[in-house]
Amino acid sequence: MRAHHALALIPAAALLVAPWIADRPTRAFGVPFLLAWTVGAVLLTSATMWFIHRLDHARLAESDANEGSTPAAES
Amino acid sequence: MTIALAIIALSFVAALALGFSAGRGKEQTLESWSVGGRGFGTLFMFLLMAGEIYTTFTFLGGSGWAYGKGAPAFYIICYGSLAYITSYWLLPAIWRYAKEQKILTQAEFLARKYDSMALGVLVAVVGVVAMIPYLVLQLKGLGLIVSEASNGAVSSGAAIWAGTIGLVAYVMVSGIHGSALTALVKDVMILVVVVALGLWLPWHLYGGMGPMFDAVEQAKPGFLALPERGLSASWFSSTVLLTALGLYMWPQNFASAFSARNADTLRRNATFMPLYQLVLLFVFFIGFAAIVAVPGLEGGDVDLALLRVVKQTLPGWVVGTVGAAGVLTALVPGSMILMAAATVLADTVYRSATGERDAQKIARIAKGLVPVVAGVALWFTFRGGSTIVALLLMGYSFVTQLFPAALLSLGRRRYSALSVGAGICVGVGIVSWTTLTGATFAQLAPTWPPIITDVNIGILALGGNVCALALAEAVHRMRA
Numbered sequence A: 001m002r003a004h005h006a007l008a009l010i011p012a013a014a015l016l017v018a019p020w021i022a023d024r025p026t027r028a029f030g031v032p033f034l035l036a037w038t039v040g041a042v043l044l045t046s047a048t049m050w051f052i053h054r055l056d057h058a059r060l061a062e063s064d065a066n067e068g069s070t071p072a073a074e075s
Numbered sequence B: 001m002t003i004a005l006a007i008i009a010l011s012f013v014a015a016l017a018l019g020f021s022a023g024r025g026k027e028q029t030l031e032s033w034s035v036g037g038r039g040f041g042t043l044f045m046f047l048l049m050a051g052e053i054y055t056t057f058t059f060l061g062g063s064g065w066a067y068g069k070g071a072p073a074f075y076i077i078c079y080g081s082l083a084y085i086t087s088y089w090l091l092p093a094i095w096r097y098a099k100e101q102k103i104l105t106q107a108e109f110l111a112r113k114y115d116s117m118a119l120g121v122l123v124a125v126v127g128v129v130a131m132i133p134y135l136v137l138q139l140k141g142l143g144l145i146v147s148e149a150s151n152g153a154v155s156s157g158a159a160i161w162a163g164t165i166g167l168v169a170y171v172m173v174s175g176i177h178g179s180a181l182t183a184l185v186k187d188v189m190i191l192v193v194v195v196a197l198g199l200w201l202p203w204h205l206y207g208g209m210g211p212m213f214d215a216v217e218q219a220k221p222g223f224l225a226l227p228e229r230g231l232s233a234s235w236f237s238s239t240v241l242l243t244a245l246g247l248y249m250w251p252q253n254f255a256s257a258f259s260a261r262n263a264d265t266l267r268r269n270a271t272f273m274p275l276y277q278l279v280l281l282f283v284f285f286i287g288f289a290a291i292v293a294v295p296g297l298e299g300g301d302v303d304l305a306l307l308r309v310v311k312q313t314l315p316g317w318v319v320g321t322v323g324a325a326g327v328l329t330a331l332v333p334g335s336m337i338l339m340a341a342a343t344v345l346a347d348t349v350y351r352s353a354t355g356e357r358d359a360q361k362i363a364r365i366a367k368g369l370v371p372v373v374a375g376v377a378l379w380f381t382f383r384g385g386s387t388i389v390a391l392l393l394m395g396y397s398f399v400t401q402l403f404p405a406a407l408l409s410l411g412r413r414r415y416s417a418l419s420v421g422a423g424i425c426v427g428v429g430i431v432s433w434t435t436l437t438g439a440t441f442a443q444l445a446p447t448w449p450p451i452i453t454d455v456n457i458g459i460l461a462l463g464g465n466v467c468a469l470a471l472a473e474a475v476h477r478m479r480a
Helices: A003-021 A033-065 B003-022 B030-038 B042-053 B056-068 B071-101 B106-113 B117-149 B156-174 B176-206 B209-219 B233-247 B251-259 B263-276 B279-293 B299-313 B316-354 B359-383 B387-400 B403-409 B417-437 B458-479
Strands: none
Touching: A003 A033, A003 B071, A003 B233, A033 B071, A033 B263, A033 B279, B003 B117, B003 B156, B003 B176, B003 B316, B030 B176, B030 B251, B030 B316, B030 B359, B042 B176, B042 B251, B042 B263, B042 B316, B056 B071, B056 B117, B056 B279, B056 B299, B056 B316, B071 B106, B071 B233, B071 B251, B071 B263, B071 B279, B071 B403, B106 B117, B106 B251, B106 B316, B106 B403, B117 B156, B117 B251, B117 B299, B117 B316, B117 B359, B117 B387, B117 B417, B156 B176, B156 B316, B156 B359, B176 B209, B176 B279, B176 B299, B176 B316, B209 B279, B233 B387, B233 B458, B251 B316, B279 B299, B299 B316, B316 B359, B387 B417, B387 B458, B403 B417, B403 B458, B417 B458
């Protein structure tokens, strides 16, 4: 685990606390606020994981190459 | 024959043909049949995982929950996303060890990690007991879709038989290659159908998203907020957490990681699988649209909400396309479950019971078990009655009990097989007890505030599991 992996805690928290802070009678983008929040949290998840992967990529590509990933035919 | 039925039949035949052709020219070792020779790149891994995680439950159950329960349904979007975050670290670690050790199943993975065949058999049994009701659910969904789309011209029973026979044949011939290719067709169809319906229905029936939610709020006041008691915020968070931990503990999902070509494929998957989760948004729109359009569905019938609203508002060819997409969402996960169950029974249970070492014979037995597992699922589908619902509820909680064992197996510190086995037994025992008696925290401690009593009872089982594990490990270390 690297320090930047802690970033993943942000979307995880956004998903878990959703019902406590986003359950309001208002609407956002025409849909209930809670639903809009969960969609936002999902987008944030994807963006965060993409960012973490980007930071990891160079280091991991090297270690994965040593695992002998044979170029098997894609079925 | 109606046009709807013709479209469903045609897609079914096309999917089977595709499934059969996928296996041609592939060497049929157990490794190739069950995990695609560990050669799937990013695209195929995505299709495979999306193919098995988005099932008839997503399609019919997701819209049914929005229709019948309202805001609590949103938990479904959250838990998948949380599971994908954990998969970024979990799956590459699992994949690496499985590749080194040439492992094909979750049971074998844990058996090897803890150096105990007995633990492997325990994990295999827990997994198969959880998978059978899941398979039954897919078959029932398939029957429901076909009979509903054909206005009863084809009975649910006949559709289930036809679907199962086709499924067994292509799984035996093509294995996972068939599932991955069929999943491609399924994903495209479901995406088009769900997004189109989810956008069109609110506009057609209500004149827009805002007016639709106004109409829902008027018909069912408070429906778009979480209730104070029952499916409250406590329930929501605890259920998201529990089901997220359980998602990759399903044997077929766990094993799908083995099909990846390399670890980075799995990490990449973790970055865009959450986006796919947004399909559920449109599934919910369909469910909400049905509230005012086709009112009055109760109990198990809420799962019909999607099909009913489509039938009422759209022409036959659309009903057929929706039905065909639905049938495929039953077949793809069904094939993965069949394969995972047959592989674990042959590769772990049979091999440890008989000491058989001939790989070709194990492969033959795994394929031979496919119709047997399907037969058991058929029996439950037609005879199980309401017990199957209890079994299904138990299934998800059962596989969640494997999480501590799987997680600890990836760390540096070694735990004894006896300790994790004790944890699994205690967890599974508590799940069985709470499911069969219908116990909840609200019953066990009626005077406590709902913020505590609404917590998903599964937490109790997982807590008992971890306590038993820690206790057994402490005793084990004192003796050692």
